[in-house]
Amino acid sequence: MKFAVIVFPGSNCDVDMYHAIKDELGEEAEYVWHDENDLSGFDGILLPGGFSYGDYLRSGSIAHFSNVMAEVKKAAEQGKPVLGVCNGFQILLEAGLLPGAMKRNEGLKFKCEPASLKVVNAKTLFTSGYTENQVISVPIAHGEGNYFCDELTLKRLNDNSQIVFTYSENPNGSLEDIAGIVNERGNVLGMMPHPERAVDSMLGSSDGIKLFQSIVKNWREAHVTTS
Ligand SMILES: NC(=O)CC[C@H](N)C(=O)O
Numbered sequence: 001m002k003f004a005v006i007v008f009p010g011s012n013c014d015v016d017m018y019h020a021i022k023d024e025l026g027e028e029a030e031y032v033w034h035d036e037n038d039l040s041g042f043d044g045i046l047l048p049g050g051f052s053y054g055d056y057l058r059s060g061s062i063a064h065f066s067n068v069m070a071e072v073k074k075a076a077e078q079g080k081p082v083l084g085v086c087n088g089f090q091i092l093l094e095a096g097l098l099p100g101a102m103k104r105n106e107g108l109k110f111k112c113e114p115a116s117l118k119v120v121n122a123k124t125l126f127t128s129g130y131t132e133n134q135v136i137s138v139p140i141a142h143g144e145g146n147y148f149c150d151e152l153t154l155k156r157l158n159d160n161s162q163i164v165f166t167y168s169e170n171p172n173g174s175l176e177d178i179a180g181i182v183n184e185r186g187n188v189l190g191m192m193p194h195p196e197r198a199v200d201s202m203l204g205s206s207d208g209i210k211l212f213q214s215i216v217k218n219w220r221e222a223h224v225t226t227s
Helices: 014-025 068-077 087-094 151-159 209-223
Strands: 002-007 028-033 044-047 082-085 101-103 111-119 135-142 146-148 163-167 178-182 188-191
Touching: 002 014, 014 028, 014 209, 044 068, 044 087, 068 082, 082 087, 087 101, 087 188, 111 178, 146 178, 163 188
Parallel strands: 002 028, 002 044, 044 082, 082 188
Antiparallel strands: 101 146, 111 135, 111 163, 163 178, 178 188
């Protein structure tokens, strides 16, 4: 499986993402600069964390105008897996690929620490390697992770099982402890915690690797025929 790691001016978790895919997962990965106009050669799209355009205005609000975002939308419409982590999640929200918005953390402090997450929905293509309600440890590092949406959107998220991860202890004030959500179709996931930084026990946790393994397993089942 071949992944695109999209790089925006100010991305700083692209190397971690690339390392997780290439060295820990053992799949193909390529850096793709934000002005690229063609993602047709990739099977999965990864938007890594960082401070695209210095987080000016609102995190992700400038990056979502990048050329590559039209291609990310196309890939999502084609049903390809699209994962946005931290700033990647913020960009997906700004692009309208996921509902809701991100506010500054309650307390207005940047939080960088391990987080306990509950896997609320283990039926997505991103989480099928976990069990329902499994608690995993994945680090967070953000100043703008306070997820917010209106009541109707929240009801839809709950009714469609689109809330995928919640925090055991809410670090940022996000609505209903939301740490990650998926789109209605189930192929676009945004999450504030960093699974790419939890892929080896030397990093304090290897719980994140299952997320990437789930993507590959589900992709193989759908695309690779064995005789
Ligand atoms: N690591 C990240 O992507 C976090 C940066 C992010 N722009 C923030 O809210 O602070």
